[in-house]
Amino acid sequence: MRVSASRVVVALAVAIVAVVAWQRWPASPPKWTPVEVAMLRSLWIESLPELPPDPSNAVADSTIAAKFGEQLFFDTRLSSNGGISCATCHQPERRFTDGLQKGQAIGTTGRHTPSIVGTAYSPWQYWDGRRDSQWSQALVPLEDPDEHGTDRAQVVNLIAQDETYRATYESLFGELPDPASSDRVMLNTAFANIGKSIAAFERLVMPTPSRFDEYVRAVVDQDAGSQQRLFDDDEVRGLKLFIGEANCTQCHNGPLFTNHEFHNTGVISFPGDVPDKARVAGVREVLRNEFNCLGIYSDDVEHRCAELQFTRTGSTLTGAVKTPSLRNLENTAPFMHKGQIPTIAEVLQHYNEAPDAMIGHNEAIPLGLSARQLHQLEVFLGTLAAPVAGLSGADGILVEN
Amino acid sequence: MHRIACCCLFFCLCVVFSQQNALAHGGVVEEDDLCVIKVNYLRAHFKVYQPRATGHEQYCEDLPSASESIFVMEYQHDSLSQMPIDFRIIRDVTGKGRFARLEDIYEISDIDSATVFYQPPVIEPDVYAVNYEFIEEGDFIGIVSARDPETGKLYAAVFPFEVGFTGFGYWPIFAGLLVLIQIHYLYMSGRLKRWYGKSSTVVTGFAIFLLLAPPVSFAGDVVVTYTTPDGDPQLNRMHSWILHIEDEAGTEVEGATVEVEGGMPEHDHGLPTKPRVTEELGGGDYKLEGMRFHMSGYWEIVVSVTTDDGTSIVIIPLRL
Numbered sequence: 001m002r003v004s005a006s007r008v009v010v011a012l013a014v015a016i017v018a019v020v021a022w023q024r025w026p027a028s029p030p031k032w033t034p035v036e037v038a039m040l041r042s043l044w045i046e047s048l049p050e051l052p053p054d055p056s057n058a059v060a061d062s063t064i065a066a067k068f069g070e071q072l073f074f075d076t077r078l079s080s081n082g083g084i085s086c087a088t089c090h091q092p093e094r095r096f097t098d099g100l101q102k103g104q105a106i107g108t109t110g111r112h113t114p115s116i117v118g119t120a121y122s123p124w125q126y127w128d129g130r131r132d133s134q135w136s137q138a139l140v141p142l143e144d145p146d147e148h149g150t151d152r153a154q155v156v157n158l159i160a161q162d163e164t165y166r167a168t169y170e171s172l173f174g175e176l177p178d179p180a181s182s183d184r185v186m187l188n189t190a191f192a193n194i195g196k197s198i199a200a201f202e203r204l205v206m207p208t209p210s211r212f213d214e215y216v217r218a219v220v221d222q223d224a225g226s227q228q229r230l231f232d233d234d235e236v237r238g239l240k241l242f243i244g245e246a247n248c249t250q251c252h253n254g255p256l257f258t259n260h261e262f263h264n265t266g267v268i269s270f271p272g273d274v275p276d277k278a279r280v281a282g283v284r285e286v287l288r289n290e291f292n293c294l295g296i297y298s299d300d301v302e303h304r305c306a307e308l309q310f311t312r313t314g315s316t317l318t319g320a321v322k323t324p325s326l327r328n329l330e331n332t333a334p335f336m337h338k339g340q341i342p343t344i345a346e347v348l349q350h351y352n353e354a355p356d357a358m359i360g361h362n363e364a365i366p367l368g369l370s371a372r373q374l375h376q377l378e379v380f381l382g383t384l385a386a387p388v389a390g391l392s393g394a395d396g397i398l399v400e401n
Numbered sequence: 402m403h404r405i406a407c408c409c410l411f412f413c414l415c416v417v418f419s420q421q422n423a424l425a426h427g428g429v430v431e432e433d434d435l436c437v438i439k440v441n442y443l444r445a446h447f448k449v450y451q452p453r454a455t456g457h458e459q460y461c462e463d464l465p466s467a468s469e470s471i472f473v474m475e476y477q478h479d480s481l482s483q484m485p486i487d488f489r490i491i492r493d494v495t496g497k498g499r500f501a502r503l504e505d506i507y508e509i510s511d512i513d514s515a516t517v518f519y520q521p522p523v524i525e526p527d528v529y530a531v532n533y534e535f536i537e538e539g540d541f542i543g544i545v546s547a548r549d550p551e552t553g554k555l556y557a558a559v560f561p562f563e564v565g566f567t568g569f570g571y572w573p574i575f576a577g578l579l580v581l582i583q584i585h586y587l588y589m590s591g592r593l594k595r596w597y598g599k600s601s602t603v604v605t606g607f608a609i610f611l612l613l614a615p616p617v618s619f620a621g622d623v624v625v626t627y628t629t630p631d632g633d634p635q636l637n638r639m640h641s642w643i644l645h646i647e648d649e650a651g652t653e654v655e656g657a658t659v660e661v662e663g664g665m666p667e668h669d670h671g672l673p674t675k676p677r678v679t680e681e682l683g684g685g686d687y688k689l690e691g692m693r694f695h696m697s698g699y700w701e702i703v704v705s706v707t708t709d710d711g712t713s714i715v716i717i718p719l720r721l
């Protein structure tokens with residue numbers, strides 16, 4: 001009896017060691033198949049196409065407008081209490097987010113502050129896409145009582161009062177209308193022009209190459225040494241999961257890791273709020289917004305506006321929010337449209353479970369990944385960290401590195 | 402005889418249970434695993450969440466704890482999306498408990514003092530949701546009313562419910578036992594096997610039918626091909642298609658009304674855009690604008706071609 005008992009102990013010990021060894025020392029990283037290499041290339045920052053023009057904004061690519069926009073972006077005079085600028089919530093050092101669940105300015109905003117990085121590529125702004133250009137988006141917070149709390153007449157008045165601003169404005173757009181003028185169209189035009197200048201600055205806020213991008217180069221070049229140096233085993237496996245089993249690239253695809261579209265992924269409601277209807281309401285708003293691409297303040301005289309003309313509406317968009325980019329996640333917690341989820345690990349856990357949506361239909365299906373696989377995904381996402389490229393303004397506000 | 406009696410008893414119990422459920426919910430009933438609220442003839446999928454206490458867990462009426470509660474109505478009837486709807490929760494002062502009816506509500510002299518939550522009438526075009534944080538446990542009554550904007554008629558649903566609901570006690574165990582006894586009986590009598598045998602034949606038959614049934618794309622009498630003048634379709638890029646439509650004999654189809662839908666059957670969602678044919682180019686060619694794919698994988702583009710002869714539907718499979 002004694003002998004057989006000790007045999008059992010030995011057998012158990014061997015089994016435990018084998019399991020631990022299998023967990024700790026997995027086989028060498030998997031090789032990338034041609035299909036996977038194509039997928040990696042599609043996510044590579046070097047695959048990012050040239051920034052498409054914004055025909056609705058005549059000064060979109062003007063350097064003078066961008067510098068003007070940068071000044072406006074950081075100017076706290078554009079608020080009812082003189083203390084709020086765009087950068088209050090869109091903080092460059094936090095990848096243009098604020099680290100809060102919901103934005104805090106004069107009051108509390110309705111949703112989590114989204115990043116500005118790379119949004120020039122997106123046909124839709126806001127989590128619910130209720131604006132169709134960066135410039136029309138920039139106008140909304142100025143007049144929101146919980147954000148800047150000012151109005152278009154006050155904004156135009158500030159430009160009129162500040163000699164430098166006035167001169168810059170007039171060099172770009174011609175004579176500034178009298179802020180006290182009762183001509184609504186003239187006032188709106190000047191207000192839209194201010195948004196267009198801010199947008200010219202925001203268009204320059206772009207992600208820069210990350211360690212992931214270096215790794216893709218090494219894969220493309222078939223440089224095994226660099227691959228090993230750049231990514232550890234868990235990161236490689238995390239990437240493999242990301243483009244495979246975990247279905248992440250269903251939505252987080254392309255070099256910005258977003259399809260710029262709207263999806264319901266069953267995120268829980270924010271305390272005290274009803275579940276967010278999001279896109280189904282946002283699309284209605286953008287279609288009737290006077291500052292949209294089809295409106296009279298748009299510089300696109302041909303009114304091409306394909307995105308607006310062919311956008312989908314209807315109940316299938318209930319609870320659908322815009323896919324955020326996954327580049328530069330560092331320093332941007334909490335996550336989701338109302339900051340409901342504090343860490344990336346918990347976000348991954350959410351997708352692993354894919355619970356039923358409170359309203360609408362959760363498009364995601366449960367992943368059923370192991371804790372170790374979720375960890376691998378998390379470390380992979382860390383490889384997308386990188387500095388942000390922006391305009392190096394006269395005062396060097398955005399100069400990083 | 403004994404077995405027949407057992408079956409009868411079981412059946413009666415089932416009927417009693419389901420009846421009780423229907424009564425207990427008032428205007429809210431469970432149908433095919435779906436909780437439905439009936440505001441007169443207007444119906445909506447009804448569900449309640451207590452996100453802080455139980456996350457994504459759904460309730461049909463009784464709620465486990467006094468905490469933040471979100472009542473959701475997803476309309477099954479479109480007209481609800483155009484009606485002002487109001488939502489009231491009162492403490493149960495009717496003394497009727499689970500049997501409270503709309504008439505009992507009308508008899509309450511001071512409804513405001515019994516009201517713990519009131520959402521004034523509002524038109525919610527997509528989905529109706531309210532959020533109320535219960536402060537105490539107890540018996541409550543929910544009242545949803547909707548006014549028809551055309552006739553001015555007021556429709557209402559009343560549903561009594563309990564907060565701090567502890568469950569059904571031993572009844573589910575009892576019911577479970579009955580089911581087990583029944584299954585045991587069916588198994589021992591060999592009936593289960595016979596049924597299974599039969600149903601598997603039916604399933605196999607159905608599967609064979611599905612396999613033999615022609616795919617929809619060949620059901621029509623037109624052939625649709627497409628070209629992409631802006632280059633191959635790329636992810637997240639708006640582009641146009643030229644659809645070329647011919648009938649079975651190879652004659653170009655002209656003057657047709659062409660509508661396009663599409664989606665990913667594996668993901669149960671449609672295209673991100675609503676593409677449409679903007680121009681007939683002649684020679685059976687139609688310009689389709691507003692195409693954009695936002696996910697890689699298997700897509701199906703459904704083209705419906707309507708001519709004087711009727712409508713044909715063609716499915717174009719596509720892998721991106």
